[in-house]
Amino acid sequence: MARSVLAHLPESLGHFQALYAALWQSPHLDPVTKEIARVRNARLTGCGYCRNVRFEAPRAAGLTEATLDLVADGYEASTLSPRHKAVLRFTDAFLTDPTSLTPTDHAELLTQLTPLEIIELTAALALFMGFSKIAVALGTAPDDMPLTVLPTPGS
Protein backbone atom coordinates (compact mmCIF):
# COMPACT_ATOMS: atom_id res chain seq x y z
CA MET A 1 0.00 0.00 0.00
CA ALA A 2 1.59 3.22 -1.22
CA ARG A 3 4.85 1.66 -0.10
CA SER A 4 7.08 3.56 -2.53
CA VAL A 5 5.75 6.91 -1.29
CA LEU A 6 5.86 5.99 2.39
CA ALA A 7 9.46 4.79 1.91
CA HIS A 8 10.52 8.44 1.90
CA LEU A 9 10.25 8.04 5.68
CA PRO A 10 11.72 4.57 6.34
CA GLU A 11 11.57 4.68 10.14
CA SER A 12 7.93 5.76 10.06
CA LEU A 13 7.09 3.11 7.45
CA GLY A 14 8.35 0.49 9.87
CA HIS A 15 6.20 1.93 12.65
CA PHE A 16 3.16 2.03 10.37
CA GLN A 17 3.66 -1.63 9.47
CA ALA A 18 4.00 -2.51 13.16
CA LEU A 19 0.80 -0.64 14.00
CA TYR A 20 -1.10 -2.28 11.14
CA ALA A 21 0.15 -5.69 12.29
CA ALA A 22 -0.95 -4.91 15.86
CA LEU A 23 -4.39 -4.03 14.58
CA TRP A 24 -4.81 -7.29 12.68
CA GLN A 25 -3.43 -9.35 15.56
CA SER A 26 -5.45 -7.54 18.24
CA PRO A 27 -7.82 -10.07 19.80
CA HIS A 28 -11.01 -8.13 20.44
CA LEU A 29 -12.61 -7.95 17.00
CA ASP A 30 -12.63 -11.03 14.76
CA PRO A 31 -10.83 -10.85 11.40
CA VAL A 32 -13.99 -11.41 9.34
CA THR A 33 -15.62 -8.32 10.84
CA LYS A 34 -12.44 -6.29 10.34
CA GLU A 35 -12.28 -7.37 6.69
CA ILE A 36 -15.93 -6.47 6.08
CA ALA A 37 -15.32 -2.98 7.51
CA ARG A 38 -12.09 -2.63 5.51
CA VAL A 39 -13.76 -3.55 2.23
CA ARG A 40 -16.68 -1.19 2.91
CA ASN A 41 -14.15 1.61 3.53
CA ALA A 42 -12.34 0.71 0.31
CA ARG A 43 -15.55 0.99 -1.67
CA LEU A 44 -16.68 4.29 -0.16
CA THR A 45 -13.24 5.87 -0.25
CA GLY A 46 -12.68 4.64 -3.79
CA CYS A 47 -9.29 3.02 -3.26
CA GLY A 48 -8.75 0.50 -6.05
CA TYR A 49 -5.85 -1.18 -4.29
CA CYS A 50 -7.68 -1.59 -0.97
CA ARG A 51 -10.80 -2.82 -2.79
CA ASN A 52 -8.93 -5.67 -4.47
CA VAL A 53 -6.68 -6.84 -1.67
CA ARG A 54 -7.79 -9.66 0.63
CA PHE A 55 -6.10 -10.95 3.76
CA GLU A 56 -5.67 -14.64 4.46
CA ALA A 57 -7.03 -14.77 8.03
CA PRO A 58 -10.61 -13.69 7.20
CA ARG A 59 -10.70 -16.15 4.30
CA ALA A 60 -9.42 -18.93 6.54
CA ALA A 61 -12.21 -18.01 8.99
CA GLY A 62 -14.80 -18.56 6.24
CA LEU A 63 -15.30 -15.14 4.63
CA THR A 64 -16.18 -15.64 0.97
CA GLU A 65 -16.29 -13.35 -2.05
CA ALA A 66 -20.03 -13.96 -2.19
CA THR A 67 -20.36 -12.41 1.28
CA LEU A 68 -18.07 -9.51 0.38
CA ASP A 69 -20.24 -8.86 -2.69
CA LEU A 70 -23.00 -7.99 -0.20
CA VAL A 71 -20.87 -5.22 1.31
CA ALA A 72 -22.34 -2.80 -1.19
CA ASP A 73 -25.04 -0.17 -1.24
CA GLY A 74 -28.28 -1.95 -0.45
CA TYR A 75 -26.68 -4.16 2.23
CA GLU A 76 -29.63 -3.53 4.55
CA ALA A 77 -31.78 -5.78 2.35
CA SER A 78 -29.08 -8.43 2.02
CA THR A 79 -28.59 -11.72 3.84
CA LEU A 80 -25.71 -10.32 5.91
CA SER A 81 -26.03 -10.97 9.63
CA PRO A 82 -27.49 -8.27 11.94
CA ARG A 83 -23.99 -7.92 13.45
CA HIS A 84 -22.36 -7.20 10.11
CA LYS A 85 -25.15 -4.83 9.05
CA ALA A 86 -24.61 -2.91 12.30
CA VAL A 87 -20.88 -2.76 11.54
CA LEU A 88 -21.60 -1.39 8.06
CA ARG A 89 -23.97 1.28 9.39
CA PHE A 90 -21.29 2.35 11.87
CA THR A 91 -18.67 2.33 9.10
CA ASP A 92 -20.84 4.52 6.88
CA ALA A 93 -21.38 7.01 9.72
CA PHE A 94 -17.65 7.09 10.47
CA LEU A 95 -16.81 7.84 6.84
CA THR A 96 -19.56 10.32 6.07
CA ASP A 97 -20.56 12.10 9.30
CA PRO A 98 -19.14 10.81 12.59
CA THR A 99 -21.42 13.18 14.52
CA SER A 100 -24.58 11.66 13.07
CA LEU A 101 -25.20 8.68 15.38
CA THR A 102 -28.11 8.94 17.81
CA PRO A 103 -28.55 7.30 21.25
CA THR A 104 -30.80 4.77 19.51
CA ASP A 105 -27.95 3.94 17.11
CA HIS A 106 -25.57 3.53 20.07
CA ALA A 107 -27.94 1.18 21.89
CA GLU A 108 -28.51 -0.88 18.76
CA LEU A 109 -24.78 -1.25 18.10
CA LEU A 110 -24.23 -2.37 21.71
CA THR A 111 -26.64 -5.24 21.13
CA GLN A 112 -24.26 -6.56 18.44
CA LEU A 113 -20.73 -5.66 19.62
CA THR A 114 -18.99 -5.37 22.97
CA PRO A 115 -17.45 -2.01 23.96
CA LEU A 116 -13.95 -3.32 23.28
CA GLU A 117 -15.03 -4.58 19.85
CA ILE A 118 -16.44 -1.13 19.10
CA ILE A 119 -13.22 0.60 20.16
CA GLU A 120 -11.12 -1.73 18.04
CA LEU A 121 -13.47 -1.37 15.09
CA THR A 122 -13.27 2.42 15.34
CA ALA A 123 -9.47 2.37 15.47
CA ALA A 124 -9.46 0.01 12.48
CA LEU A 125 -11.68 2.40 10.53
CA ALA A 126 -9.39 5.31 11.37
CA LEU A 127 -6.42 3.44 9.90
CA PHE A 128 -8.27 1.91 6.94
CA MET A 129 -9.71 5.27 5.92
CA GLY A 130 -6.59 7.30 6.57
CA PHE A 131 -4.28 5.13 4.57
CA SER A 132 -6.79 4.58 1.75
CA LYS A 133 -6.94 8.36 1.44
CA ILE A 134 -3.13 8.53 1.24
CA ALA A 135 -3.14 6.04 -1.62
CA VAL A 136 -5.85 7.99 -3.43
CA ALA A 137 -4.48 11.47 -2.76
CA LEU A 138 -0.91 10.69 -3.76
CA GLY A 139 -2.00 8.72 -6.80
CA THR A 140 -0.38 5.47 -5.76
CA ALA A 141 -3.57 3.38 -5.90
CA PRO A 142 -4.41 1.79 -9.26
CA ASP A 143 -8.00 2.24 -10.40
CA ASP A 144 -8.28 -1.49 -10.83
CA MET A 145 -6.17 -4.60 -10.33
CA PRO A 146 -6.68 -8.35 -9.98
CA LEU A 147 -7.94 -9.71 -6.70
CA THR A 148 -4.81 -10.29 -4.60
CA VAL A 149 -4.64 -12.37 -1.43
CA LEU A 150 -1.91 -11.29 1.00
CA PRO A 151 -0.67 -12.70 4.29
CA THR A 152 -2.48 -11.10 7.21
CA PRO A 153 -0.31 -8.31 8.66
CA GLY A 154 1.64 -9.58 11.63
CA SER A 155 1.10 -13.25 10.77
Added chain:
Amino acid sequence: MDGGTWLPADSAPADPGALLALCPALDSGLRTLRESLEREGALPAGLVARMETRVAWLLTAAGAEPVPASALEAAAFAYADAFVQNPHAVADAHVTALERHLTVPQVVALTELLALLDGFTRFRLILAAEQP
Protein backbone atom coordinates in the same frame (compact mmCIF):
# COMPACT_ATOMS: atom_id res chain seq x y z
CA MET B 1 -16.33 16.57 23.35
CA ASP B 2 -16.24 17.06 27.09
CA GLY B 3 -19.26 14.91 27.86
CA GLY B 4 -17.54 11.53 27.89
CA THR B 5 -18.48 8.59 25.75
CA TRP B 6 -21.68 6.68 25.11
CA LEU B 7 -19.87 3.39 25.71
CA PRO B 8 -20.74 1.76 29.06
CA ALA B 9 -18.97 3.48 31.94
CA ASP B 10 -17.27 0.42 33.40
CA SER B 11 -15.15 0.07 30.26
CA ALA B 12 -14.66 3.69 29.35
CA PRO B 13 -12.51 6.61 30.46
CA ALA B 14 -14.19 10.02 30.55
CA ASP B 15 -12.37 11.31 27.47
CA PRO B 16 -13.34 9.51 24.24
CA GLY B 17 -9.86 10.27 22.93
CA ALA B 18 -8.44 8.09 25.72
CA LEU B 19 -10.51 5.03 24.80
CA LEU B 20 -7.74 3.58 22.67
CA ALA B 21 -5.78 2.99 25.88
CA LEU B 22 -8.10 0.01 26.39
CA CYS B 23 -6.28 -1.56 23.41
CA PRO B 24 -2.70 -0.98 24.65
CA ALA B 25 -0.84 -2.32 21.61
CA LEU B 26 -2.81 -0.04 19.29
CA ASP B 27 -2.47 2.95 21.60
CA SER B 28 1.27 2.46 21.90
CA GLY B 29 1.70 1.82 18.17
CA LEU B 30 -0.23 4.94 17.24
CA ARG B 31 1.80 7.15 19.60
CA THR B 32 5.05 5.70 18.25
CA LEU B 33 4.01 6.28 14.64
CA ARG B 34 2.92 9.86 15.27
CA GLU B 35 6.12 10.70 17.15
CA SER B 36 8.17 9.12 14.37
CA LEU B 37 6.39 11.10 11.66
CA GLU B 38 6.89 14.35 13.53
CA ARG B 39 10.57 13.61 14.17
CA GLU B 40 11.44 12.14 10.76
CA GLY B 41 9.30 14.63 8.86
CA ALA B 42 10.82 17.61 10.66
CA LEU B 43 7.88 19.81 9.71
CA PRO B 44 7.96 23.53 10.55
CA ALA B 45 7.15 24.24 14.19
CA GLY B 46 3.46 24.56 14.93
CA LEU B 47 2.22 23.28 11.58
CA VAL B 48 0.88 19.96 12.88
CA ALA B 49 -1.09 21.68 15.65
CA ARG B 50 -2.59 24.06 13.10
CA MET B 51 -3.53 21.11 10.87
CA GLU B 52 -5.18 19.41 13.86
CA THR B 53 -7.28 22.53 14.43
CA ARG B 54 -8.22 22.71 10.74
CA VAL B 55 -9.21 19.03 10.57
CA ALA B 56 -11.37 19.29 13.70
CA TRP B 57 -13.12 22.33 12.24
CA LEU B 58 -13.70 20.54 8.92
CA LEU B 59 -15.35 17.61 10.70
CA THR B 60 -17.47 19.60 13.15
CA ALA B 61 -17.85 23.17 11.78
CA ALA B 62 -17.69 24.16 15.47
CA GLY B 63 -16.27 27.59 16.29
CA ALA B 64 -14.60 30.05 14.00
CA GLU B 65 -12.93 28.82 10.83
CA PRO B 66 -9.13 28.65 11.32
CA VAL B 67 -7.58 31.20 8.97
CA PRO B 68 -4.15 30.55 7.43
CA ALA B 69 -1.44 32.79 8.84
CA SER B 70 1.14 32.22 6.09
CA ALA B 71 1.54 31.01 2.53
CA LEU B 72 2.59 27.60 3.88
CA GLU B 73 -0.54 27.35 6.02
CA ALA B 74 -2.71 28.40 3.08
CA ALA B 75 -1.25 25.59 0.97
CA ALA B 76 -1.50 23.10 3.84
CA PHE B 77 -5.11 24.01 4.64
CA ALA B 78 -6.15 23.69 0.98
CA TYR B 79 -4.50 20.27 0.91
CA ALA B 80 -6.16 19.22 4.18
CA ASP B 81 -9.56 20.37 2.97
CA ALA B 82 -9.37 18.20 -0.14
CA PHE B 83 -7.85 15.24 1.72
CA VAL B 84 -10.51 15.17 4.43
CA GLN B 85 -13.54 15.94 2.28
CA ASN B 86 -12.71 14.06 -0.93
CA PRO B 87 -9.20 12.69 -1.51
CA HIS B 88 -9.99 12.27 -5.20
CA ALA B 89 -10.04 16.10 -5.35
CA VAL B 90 -6.38 16.34 -4.35
CA ALA B 91 -4.70 17.73 -7.46
CA ASP B 92 -1.12 18.18 -8.61
CA ALA B 93 -1.57 21.88 -7.88
CA HIS B 94 -2.11 21.13 -4.18
CA VAL B 95 1.16 19.21 -4.00
CA THR B 96 3.04 21.76 -6.11
CA ALA B 97 1.91 24.53 -3.75
CA LEU B 98 3.17 22.53 -0.77
CA GLU B 99 6.49 21.80 -2.46
CA ARG B 100 7.20 25.54 -2.63
CA HIS B 101 7.67 25.33 1.14
CA LEU B 102 8.35 21.66 1.95
CA THR B 103 10.59 18.85 0.72
CA VAL B 104 9.04 15.69 -0.72
CA PRO B 105 9.62 13.71 2.51
CA GLN B 106 7.96 16.55 4.43
CA VAL B 107 4.93 16.40 2.12
CA VAL B 108 4.73 12.65 2.75
CA ALA B 109 4.98 13.23 6.52
CA LEU B 110 2.28 15.89 6.36
CA THR B 111 0.05 13.52 4.38
CA GLU B 112 0.49 10.65 6.84
CA LEU B 113 -0.13 12.96 9.80
CA LEU B 114 -3.28 14.24 8.06
CA ALA B 115 -4.45 10.65 7.69
CA LEU B 116 -3.99 10.08 11.43
CA LEU B 117 -5.59 13.41 12.38
CA ASP B 118 -8.57 12.73 10.11
CA GLY B 119 -9.03 9.16 11.32
CA PHE B 120 -8.57 9.74 15.04
CA THR B 121 -10.57 12.97 15.15
CA ARG B 122 -13.42 10.87 13.72
CA PHE B 123 -12.61 8.23 16.37
CA ARG B 124 -13.19 10.79 19.15
CA LEU B 125 -16.27 12.27 17.51
CA ILE B 126 -18.13 9.04 16.82
CA LEU B 127 -17.51 7.68 20.34
CA ALA B 128 -18.37 10.95 22.11
CA ALA B 129 -21.62 11.16 24.06
CA GLU B 130 -22.18 14.77 23.07
CA GLN B 131 -21.34 16.41 19.77
CA PRO B 132 -19.78 19.86 19.50
